[in-house]
Amino acid sequence: MKPGDHPDFYRLAPPPGASRESTIRLDKEGRFWHDGERVEHQAMEQALRSWVASHPDDGRPILTNGYDWCYFQVDDAPLFVSALHVSGDAATLVLFDGTEEALDPAVLSLGVDGVVYARVRGGKLEARFSRHAQTQLEPLLVNAEPPTLALGGREVVLPARTASGSGERTTHRPTG
Known part of the structure; x- marks a missing residue:
């Protein structure tokens, strides 16, 4: 059992002389920085x-x-989201840590810059699509304006991303 499995783990004070605030930053391209310098070590970046x-x-x-x-x-x-795998009526998101999640188009939204975002990990976190992953949405795209995807027998219009990072849900239409 790890300490993180204890229910109060995230409520404990930091070690003496330490802070829970760090200088680690994740930029909008998915690169980590520490104390203003790029984390170059691949194993460390994968761990982060x-x-x-x-x-x-x-x-x-x-x-x-x-x-x-x-x-x-x-x-x-x-x-x-580093990649998207489409197979028949299903699609899988591949996150930048290597984990995979089934894609539900209802969790997608569209940023002002045209970037697609998804709510992942049970809706707790938001993931930005890489350019590569976003191009892999093309087989699901049934309409460019408004952006509409079809998957699993339904069409979903991508809502605008809100400031809190979750798009307002819009119409789901059955396909077929």
């Missing part, structure tokens, strides 16, 4: 990607490995 979570009390993005945790700065979204 796998530690992204949200604080259970305040919802702020945190990094946790189950033994310790800290808040970190996020320029846009705390997670990224």
